[in-house]
Amino acid sequence: MKQLRILSTGDLAGIDISLADVIATVEGAYRTLHAGESDNPRKLTVAPRDGHSVAYAMLGRDGTRDVVAIKTSYKHGLDKGRDEQHYYTSLTLYDDATGLPVAMMDCARIGSLRTPAVSALLARELAPPGARSALAIGTGTQGRLALPFLLTTLPGLDRLMLSGTHPDGIRAVRDELHRHFPDREVEVVEDLKAAASDADVVVATAGGHTPAAVEADWLKAGALSVLVGHGLAPSTLHRADRVIATSEAQMNVTGTDMADANGQLPSVDAEFPPVLAGAAKGRTGADERVFAYNSGLVVTDIALGHHFAQLALTQGLGTEVALWQ
Template sequence: MTNKLLYLSQADVKSVGLTMAEIIEATEKGFMEMGNNRVEMPPKPGIHPGEGGDNFIHAMPAFIPAMDAAGVKWVSGYPGNQQKGLPYINGLLILNDPETGLPLSVMDCSWITAMRTAAASAVSAKYLARPESSTIGILACGVQGHTNLEAMNVLFPLKKVMAYDPSPENAEKLARFGKETLGLEVTIVSDPKDAVTGCDIVVTSGPILKVPHATIQAGWLNEGTFVSCVDFDSFFSREALKEAAKWTTDNLDQYNHYKDKVGFFVDCPGVYAELGELVTGKKKGRENATEKNFAANLGLAMEDMAVAPLIYKKAAEKNIGTWLTL
């Protein structure tokens, strides 16, 4: 018997045709399993090559028995890559057979990371945002700006987008995506305050920085706003964070590691709930129309492993990718 694995390039992964709605559904199911303590996911170890401490390469293993998913992602994030014309996020994912341990597939993880991160934002918003939310502010209009807008548009009746990015080119790309692909009204703003004030949902999706640039100030957020801090706490002043009614994350152990050992989340509010607790109903989500609720999700291996089997199965069915002999 010849053992084989399926190699999927980034183009292969994209061409499988998995929709954002399917990814959100799989991600929420994963958080349901996690909230019921049915996921094995050790804290992700990482290395930080280069100076400044903002570069990272992480190993992210997880096992979800109910989803027949086991594997590991080896992913890097280098903020300086953008100046070199390279993607901020790069890496590979290995999907294993839970019964034999044999590798089933090696696939590019950039697309998966972009989509599942946005899906987690949307799942948080499902429980923490107002269901009638129609105006969204996107601060930093790169990959995560695009995917978070797409994910929020799946769950909410979005109509208007306020787009802010120091790069006019990035803002224009998001505007075209919002208008042409999603059919939304998009306004590019030059003042970040205009991408925050008046919005029902706010997404900050810049690089993750140890020292926050703290652009968003107290008083900018309207009552009832939901914020997804994709870039941890990088965009917010401490005074603005004090306005949070509920400050949540996807995994408390990982959050505390980043806070206590790595130096992120200095003077942030206390964590109200993990996302799995919200999904399972162990903790209440939004309780009134005026709460300013936040999700500071860190990105979990569970999310990758919830999505990877779907990609593998569809790729095998559609004869996408390259089979390699072990």
């Protein structure tokens, strides 16, 4: 039947999934992509000249699941405060074996899980040996799960730091950490330079209006800095000993705010899928300062979205719509 199952924000919110399951699903998508079994073309983007909004479209195919999908994201009010912004993102999945639609879903929860899972995988592969301390910058959607995911792949972390200014966001970070790791606490830091200089792993997830900007000189030898949103100065990229990106093409599209005075971005030393698969080197020395650019690949959205869709189907969630009838 050519009916489309719609999975709303509420439908997906009720689905229980472990952090380890999310990480395994995302890691599998990367490995399948590296094996040449999936397709992840460069994302398309459009934005008005005044920069008040931005929209992305990403098409991909998961060869393991035989699923084709398209993800769209639209954010409005980039020139306004967080409470005045609007953000909509959706994922539509099709079964490439039967030719039938699988589901259309709100992709916000998928993205809120997929992105910190990727950061955690980057940290697992690229953090300095014996990493003990981590600093998360930002308390928005991505910042709230950054530390729990990091602890899942780096259980040896014993100092967790947070740089943030929004009381509700800080409270949400603490709540998420306690939900997954009830015995762990996060230290809210005011001196960003001091915190960054003590961190083995820095994950920057802040929004575009953040005043936070960690400089390369602040980082200790061997530190890993992961850029998801904002919170790192361009020097951390340009002066890094090694640069890894989930996708160099996407970094060149979405990472222009990290360009140097000539508008240039450095070449990456390796992309993450082959690093994860063991076909390329990530870190090559304990004292290397490594910069990692975390730009979401749609194949990870497809894998996690399809997993959620299957869980939703077994639970009878969603609404079927006769869109093509």
